[in-house]
Structures are given as C-alpha cells and as structure tokens.
Amino acid sequence: MRSTRPEHKRWSVLSAPLVRTSLWLLGIALVCVWLADLQIRSTAPWSELARFGRGLIQPDFATFDTAIVALTRTLAFAFTGVGAAAVLGMGLALIFHYRVVRIFCAFVRSIHELFWALIFLQFFGLHPITGVLAIALPYAATFGRVYSEILEEGDRGAVEALSAHSGLISIFWYARVPDLWAHLTSYTSYRFECGMRSSAVLGFVGMPTLGFYLESSYAEGQYGEVGMILLIFLITIGSLRLWLRPKLVVLYLLAAPFLLGAGLPIVWGNATRFFTVDIIPSPLRNGEGVAGLASWLGDLLLYQALPGIGTTLVLTQIALVGTGIVALLTFPLISRLFVDRFRQVPGHGLLIIGRSVPEYLLAYILLQLWGPSMLPAAVALVIHNGAIIGHLIGRQSSTLRLRPDVVGGFNCYTYEVVPRLYRSFLSFLLYRWEIIMRETAILGILGITTLGFYVDSAIQELRFDRALVLIFITALLNIGVDSLARTIRWQLRLRTTPAKLEAV
C-alpha cells in the first residue's frame, strides 16, 4: 500500500478541474471589470427607475389595440420565420455530415438576426420578407446542427431492419422521425419561444412588431404604455404551453404569412446592386486598386474592428461570469430542496420574467435609465442568461434525491447540491458563451462600443462594404469562442449537445 501523508497535500475543491476552469473564467472577468467602464451616468437613475417601475405596475391600456396588432405581427413573424427555418433546418440536418454544410451553418448561425435584418433591409427594404428571412436563416442553421445531433443520438435499429429499397425519404419518416418526434418538437417549440423574442426585437430596426412600439413609447417616457406592451408580451410567452398545441400549430403556420402586414413593395434591382456595388470595398469601386484596398482594410481593422473586438470580449467575459453567479444564486428559489412548492411561485415568476424579456430590450431600457456605459448592457445580459440557466439547474436540482439525513439550508447548498449540479451548470454556461458574445456584439447598436456599434455606424453612413467586413469579423469571433467552449467542454468531458441542454 502507498504510504500517504494526507496532511501535506491538502485537497480543496479549488483543485478540481471544473472549479479550476471556473476560477480562470472568474479571474479573467475580474480583469475585465477593471478594464470596463461600469459607471452609472445619469444623475437621478433611481428616481427614473422608480418612475419606470410605476409604469410597469400601472400599465396604460389606452393604445391596447395598436399593441394587439403588433403582438399579432410578432407572432406572425415568429411562426413564419421559425416554421421556414425548421423545414430548411431538417434539410440541412440530413446533409450535415458534409464538412462544407457544417461550416456554412456555423457561419450563418454566428451572425445575429438583427445583423441579418440590417443586411436584408438594404435590398428588400421594409418588406415583411426582411424580418422573415432575418429569423429563418440563422434559425435554420441552428436547427440544422441540433436536428442532426438529435438524429445521431437516436436508435438506428429500425433503419437497419428495413429493406434497403424502402427509399431514403420513407426510411427517414418511418424509422427515424417517429422515434425522435418528442425530442424534435420539444426543441423546436423552445426555439419558437426564442423566435418570439427575436421577432419582438426586430421592431427596433423597423419591422412592425412589439419592439417598434415599445421603442417609441419608451423614448417618449410613456412608461405606462411600455408596461402594457411588456405585460402582454410576458403573458403571451408565459402561456405558451396553453396555446402552442400541435394541431393548432398547423393553423398558425397557415395563417401567419397573411398576418405579416403589407410593408413596402420590393424593388428587385436593389438586390443586384447590393451584391455588385454596395458591398464592393470602396477603394476597388473607385479604382484605387490593391494598395488602396490594403490601407482601407488596415484603417478599418485598426480603428474599428480592433477596439470593437476588445470591448466585445471584455463585456462578454463579465456577462458570462455574472450569468453564472446569478444562476447559482437564483436556482434555489425554484428548487424543491430549498423552498416548498408554494413559496417557489415568486421565484418562478422572477425567472420567467428574466428569461422572457430579450436582453436587447432590457439593455435598451437600462441604458436609458442609467446612462451610457457597459453596466446596463452587462446587467441585461446577466439577468436574461442567468435566469435561463438558473431555471434549468433549478429544475434539475428538484430531481436530485438526497439521503434522508441530509442537513438543510446553506450547508446542503454548498456540500450536497452545488457539487452535484456543477457539471451541468458549467456545461450550460459554456454553451451560452457564444450566445452571450453574439448578443454582446449586437448591443453595440444601442451605443456601447462593441462590434455592433461600428457595424451600425457603417450602415448609418451607408458604407455597406465596411459593415460587411465588420459583420464577418464578428462572425469569426463567435465561431472562435464557440470552438473554444467546445474544446473546454470536451476536455472536461461535459455533455455537449445543446438539444439536451436546452429542452430539459
């Protein structure tokens, strides 16, 4: 037997690989906090917040009919976009084993739906197709990846039992789909909920959804109206399970395209112009040749991309760790292990609100209240993502079976529950890393100098060549973080399929 002198190699949780990874992330985030600008700018942030709070408590229903129209549009965009994405995504999933398809999907997915909307606005203009495609494209790429993962995990036994002459399509529908149907639909309905949020946010760039009215009401300080809009949005998402029934979905999908609103007619020449003129780098357009292109690109990288990347990374890391902390602090609120069923209600309410309100919208609201700095953006990201992960691990904790003589409260939290959940917690968090970064970049449109700020500026100045380069860089950054997260998950042997993680 080995002779060991345990006293001399004291083990602590800090040396566990999972915890060490977390500590690295925490350390990086602390450096980022030091680098970041997290001041509250406005002189009376709390009185304004209180005024806003009163608006939420006393919603003003005077413009209820406008809001209902906007809600219908929001639903219509979500159904049409996500519906089209599901069909496309299933197609992509079937050919996902081709490397080129995987790369294509990763790229399309790494561009946020608001960026897609800004691109499509240039050639379809304010036509519903802009909003539909902005949702459908990135969602299809996500569906492609997740569906293919679901298909991979499924049992292939039935397929092998069938005659090889049954035809690929028939085999697919008979031997694969029925088996995985529940898994596929639960993931798809989860993504539909995301689609509702995306759809609402598209209002901020001019689509006739809830975001459009919310932005106007908010900008004018009509907090009662804002409260009303938020309320009907929350109720709609909160009651999703009641009205999103399989049979009704068919009806919804058929009706949705008719309810998108008319918008403005499409002028097809614009699409050609976009590809042949707008996105050609201006030095090439003006005949300045390769030398001109190099200095143009150099300036763009040095003065816009680089500072944008810096801010994006700083904010992402802060938001990531903040998300983790909030999730760990809030999950006991909805866990059977800490709170009885009745007292879980407020916790559930809090987390539902947190995860239903899109971070873009939260960031917009907080920016107006606290003035411009990274703080509102970080808080918005942390609230939204923290509530999502808190909800997931809270639910998971309720399924834990502890020994009967376990001590309760804080000791139970630190010794029994968190150690058991830490694996899936970290796995959720690493999975959301890329999502948080994509969202961080987009928050730049609101005035924080992440990459989105420079993209928005380029578009405001009608310099689509620059905008496209910057969007491309944003996409690469996302793909980079995604593969880093994957590597870490793989090294820590954490579960990797997002389908499992999200649709728990």
Added chain:
Amino acid sequence: MKFFWRAFALNLLLILHVHAGVLVFTAIPDEDESKLKERFGPMSEYLSKTLDIEVRYVPVKSYAAAVSAFRNGQVQLAWFGALSGVQARSTVLNSQALAQGVEDQAFWTYLIAHKSTGLKAGDVIDKSMRGMTMTFGSKSSTSGRLIPEFYLTERFGESPDKVFERVGYSGNHSRTLRLVESGSYDIGAINYAVWERELAAGNIDTDEVKVIWKTPAYPNYQWSIRGDVDGQFGAGFSDKVKAALLAMDDPKLLQSFARSAFIPAQNSDYAPIKRTAKQVGLID
C-alpha cells in the same frame, strides 16, 4: 403534409405581391414618433388632396432606414436633413431637392449644457468642456452631428471622441434634450428649431439646461424626390409635388414643422454640406 407545405410556400409568394400607384413618403426620425405622426399624418392628407392620388407616410426607425428606403425606391419622396438628403440624392439618378422651409436657408445648432458643468453662454466654444461627456443626436444627423462635430473639431484641433471623455448618439433631438436635462450627459448638440419650439411650449427646465453656443448658419432640411417619379406617375409629376409643397399654407401644418413657409430648393444649395461631410469623413 405535402399539401400543407405547398400552401405554406404559396403564402410566402402571396406576401411578395407588389402594389403600385401610391405615392409613399418618409422622413428622418429626428424627433419623437408622436411628434412625427402629428406632423406627417395631416401632411399626407394634404398631399393626397392636392395631388389627387393615394399618399402614404411610412415611419422608419433610423436616418439610414429613411435614406435606404429612398435609395431602394420604396419611397418616392422624403423629408431629409441636409446630410441625409445629400447621401440619399447621391445614390439616385436625377433625384432633386424640391423645397425647404424658410428657416432652413439659415439653420443653427445649439450646444446645450447641464447646469452642473458651470459652462456659460459665449461667442466661441468654451475650451473648458474638454474631458466632459457629450451627446450628439443621430449618427447621420446634420444639425445633431455633422455641423457640431465640424465646429468642435475645428475649435479643438482634434475629433470629439478625443476631446470628450465620452461621446454618445442619443438617436434624435428630443432625446438629446432629455439626456442633458437629466444630467446623463454634460453637453448636447440640438437642432435650434426643436429647442425653440419645446421652450415655447414650456417643456424645458431652463434651470437644469441652457444654450451655451450657437453655430454659424447652414442650410438644412428639405423635401427630396426621386428622379424616376415622372415615369411612374406621369410627366411633370415632380413639378406638381413641388408646387403642392410650396403652396402649403395651413398654419397648423406649418407649425408642426416649426416652419413659417416652404420655398424652392435645389441640389446645389447643399454643396457646402457635402464638402463638410467629406471633411469630417462621413462620406467618401
């Protein structure tokens, strides 16, 4: 299932259906939306009655969206600021500035400051504002960004993002006013017409915020029309629209624009703005 997807595809085609024969116009969202509706609702009624065709106003969320809609031919007519007008017309062949307000011949921008800055009104830009925070309006606004940025750069010898601790873009003039009034920003650049109208309406707390500097005069807002409308709506259509704009004399309508009357304008009126925008680096 097949039927279902076919119906779905058909639906998608249906919404691509195009309708013509309607004059659609937009405007840069330089103020709160309720103000814009108050102004452009009656405006479209007026144009519809005078021109005897269907007229529709489309609100947009950003200056760029207004310019893009004009450039993309989704709107034929637009109420632009000087810079957005220059940007828009440079992308559409034969498009022209039709009319401007009397006030737009000589327009000003005010620099306003929160009382906590201690800045006083003066004839030159007070150099002690270095290191404070500053908000412009929209990124593509003439009065809210281009002109003040130009004069600030001239005065300090470097661009505002180097002069100030922080530079923000509020989005529009109403918001600039509120942000400086609340102290979220120390200094703001605001269109003088918005300031004067809000002041007259008693909407400004002058204990909290006041004007500290006024730019030299420059040409600003104008109605611009696409070059292809005559082909679309019949020969002489743009002249008809121009005449309608110039003949507008409803005091309530004029007041909603904060203009006393509309007078003819042409593209060359905005040449100085184009030069300034190039200097500041907003257009290539």
Added chain:
Amino acid sequence: MSPLILNQAYADFGGTRVLGPISLHVQPGEHIALVGRSGAGKTTLLSLLYDRRRSDITFIPQTLGLVDTLSVFHNVYMGQLATHSGAYNLINLIRPFRTQIRAVTAVLEQLDMASTLWSRVGELSGGQRQRVAVARSLFQDADVLLADEPVSALDGPRSEAVMQALIKQNTTTIIAMHDLDLARRYANRLIGIQDGTIALDAPSRAVNTHDLDALY
C-alpha cells in the same frame, strides 16, 4: 438516550399498505439486526424509525447519498456539517482545516481507507463507496445508527471491520442486512420482517437456523 418507540406505525404507498401496523421498542444499548427477504419492508421500517427523531440518529441509506464530485474527505466531513457554522463549512470546502483532516483520516484508518482521502468519490469502487458512507456516519458520532445494508458490497474481513467499527461507535444500532451469520454474531436482537410485519423478534442467542429459514 431515550428509547426508540414505534406504536402501531404503518406506511402506505400509493394507496396500498407496505408496512405495519408495527409496534417496536428499542432500548439504549441494543444492537438490532433487521432480516428478511428483499421487499419485505426493512427499508421502509428504517425510514419510519428515522422519521421519529433526527438529532441523535445517523443514517446510512442503501443508496449511500454520496456526492460524486467531491473528495472522500469532504464526503466524510459532511457527517458534521450540522455542528459547524455555514461559513466554517464553506471555508473547509475551499481549504480543508488541518484538524478536520486529522479527524477524518483517523476515521478512514479504521476502515482501511486512509489512502483514498483525496480521491473523488466518483472514481471509487462500489465497496470503497460503501465504506465512505460508513465513515461519514462514524464521523457524525451519533448515539443511534440506522443502516440499510451497509456491508452488502464488502468481502468477509472488510465487512467484519466495518461491523465492529459501527457497533463500537454507536450505543444503539439498527442494521438491515442479508448476511445471517454476520447478523447473529454482531446483533444481540434479531427482528425478522415478512410481508410488512414483524414475524420474528428475539435475542440472537435464542434464534436458530430454522426460525430464520422460515423468513425466506
């Protein structure tokens, strides 16, 4: 300690009676072995007893209740969570205290487990895991022990060691087990459960093989 008493106690599960009514009197100093076929109700009886009173009882459930991601040290230490403040426990989680390491090592040595002090429980074998749960219970230092098959995964000499340690540590023990030989040697009272009721209750000296066989 005061006697442990069950009076006409019963347990229903999903509408059907799985145990009882049972009356049972346990005096301090008694070492009881619960025997009977699996499914007879031993586990249910243990949890009924456990539900009576908690503060001076330590329990080793059949599922062990270990935290796989934590070290053996921490799992054993968890027996004394209730005697320290939350802050002390949190610090000990991050940086174990020397005194606690010594105390836990002492307990593990009795079970021949000292070398695994810093292993993660998830990496241990079934028998080692069982001994960690035993160590946790020993470390808790309670008067009464309730244990559900604590030596089922251990070989002969090891199970002897564990039984000795358990009997030595606790004034009163009630242990469910299927090794009848072991039961007779370590318990001074045998209780046989059959179909949810007590079919046999006698001093272990007085019980013969025939009586026991009737239970199975």
